[in-house]
Amino acid sequence: MWKRDESVKPTSQPATTPPTPAVAPSQQQASGPVPQPESRRIERDMVNIGKSVIIKGELAGSEDLTIEGHVEGKIELKDHVLTIGPNGKIKAQVFAKSVIVLGEVNGNVSATEKVDIRDGGSVDGDIISPRVAIAEGAHFRGSVDMQRKGGGQPQQQSSGPQKAPQAAQQQPAAQAQPQPQPAGR
Amino acid sequence: MALTDLFRRKKPEDPDAETGASDAPVHPTKALARFLASLSAHEQPILIDLGPVVGSNVTFFGEQLGCKIFVEDVTKDIDRHVKEGRVAELPAFFSQRFPQADGTVDGILCWDVFDYMDKKGAEALAQQLTRILKPEGALLAFFSTSAPQEGVKPAYTRHVVVDQTNLQHRPYPAARGKQRPLLNRDIQRMFEPLRITEQFLLKTNMREVLFRKPAAA
Numbered sequence: 212m213w214k215r216d217e218s219v220k221p222t223s224q225p226a227t228t229p230p231t232p233a234v235a236p237s238q239q240q241a242s243g244p245v246p247q248p249e250s251r252r253i254e255r256d257m258v259n260i261g262k263s264v265i266i267k268g269e270l271a272g273s274e275d276l277t278i279e280g281h282v283e284g285k286i287e288l289k290d291h292v293l294t295i296g297p298n299g300k301i302k303a304q305v306f307a308k309s310v311i312v313l314g315e316v317n318g319n320v321s322a323t324e325k326v327d328i329r330d331g332g333s334v335d336g337d338i339i340s341p342r343v344a345i346a347e348g349a350h351f352r353g354s355v356d357m358q359r360k361g362g363g364q365p366q367q368q369s370s371g372p373q374k375a376p377q378a379a380q381q382q383p384a385a386q387a388q389p390q391p392q393p394a395g396r
Numbered sequence: 397m398a399l400t401d402l403f404r405r406k407k408p409e410d411p412d413a414e415t416g417a418s419d420a421p422v423h424p425t426k427a428l429a430r431f432l433a434s435l436s437a438h439e440q441p442i443l444i445d446l447g448p449v450v451g452s453n454v455t456f457f458g459e460q461l462g463c464k465i466f467v468e469d470v471t472k473d474i475d476r477h478v479k480e481g482r483v484a485e486l487p488a489f490f491s492q493r494f495p496q497a498d499g500t501v502d503g504i505l506c507w508d509v510f511d512y513m514d515k516k517g518a519e520a521l522a523q524q525l526t527r528i529l530k531p532e533g534a535l536l537a538f539f540s541t542s543a544p545q546e547g548v549k550p551a552y553t554r555h556v557v558v559d560q561t562n563l564q565h566r567p568y569p570a571a572r573g574k575q576r577p578l579l580n581r582d583i584q585r586m587f588e589p590l591r592i593t594e595q596f597l598l599k600t601n602m603r604e605v606l607f608r609k610p611a612a613a
Contacts, residue, residue, distance in 0.1 A: 214456070268521065328451070342455075343450055343454055343455060343458065344451055344455065345450075345451030346451055346453055347450070348448070349451070350449070351449045351467060352467065352469075353466070353467070354464055354465060354466040355454050355458060355464065355465045355467070356464040356465075356466070357454075357455075357458030357462065357463075357465075389443065
């Protein structure tokens, strides 16, 4: 029981965020005298997975999430921001609207908006996103697939979690196979 | 004096210390624009970058070409072999380094990595790059034309794309310095059957060479 309190904390985790009442965002808006700005509401929707937590399996959600613990398997936050904190270690395929990496990710990362690898962050795997930012001092090994503006949305990869460098290296070969006569063109 | 003032004074020095000076000199490049032009006709090209990871470069090439970029930092491989005293094994290592199938890559950015290898290592790497390059694919490499200076701290150069015609050269520590410059004919032989389509000798004593794989190769 004590472990739950320590590991999974609600929105009041970040030092800058004010304490969050235990009500849904919609209720907050209805009862509050002044409408909250969008950014403040987003902050309040953040959920933190503490650094002592280890999750193996599939993690899906419909709110922004910060991971400081270990996750193995698959993470899906389609319309929300996933932040891998400095202590976070992820060995999983990641799908989110936006991904911010300050910790370690081993696996493919797919975002519909942006992937941001910050200083000290590490990604071993393939990135699919229309916008990618890699800070100097960040570690990255793999491939980056950025669609041109107006191009198709990133698609979920059907295969399970792959070892990143292998996945990165095998990709061109797989893409080349459907082309019957590349030299003839 | 307030404590915050001290931090404010310290801050501008920090980014340069680890990553090479951000105010490093900017040098013109003529071959980069040609390289981009040669790949612009390719539909979602596949690009391999043999230099260190530079986030702004990834963004630049992604936006310019809509490509898929593989970052394969060869300088890390060289450093590891030097530190472990296994430089002689580099040719064998490079012949296994790229598992990509033959003719599957549209463009390769070598920057100046060949300057840090001896001839055998360079030949092994060039052979592999030639193999994985698609027909009509392009390869961009820089070669130094001057002998390495004695007593200079060994350093790699991180080439940061400013725009199509300018590159910022940011130095960062290397396990060993540049080797003897390769001769022109050695470069040509090393990359056969690729053809040199553009060659520029810059004031910085760098030779920018743009190779292209013939369609029939």
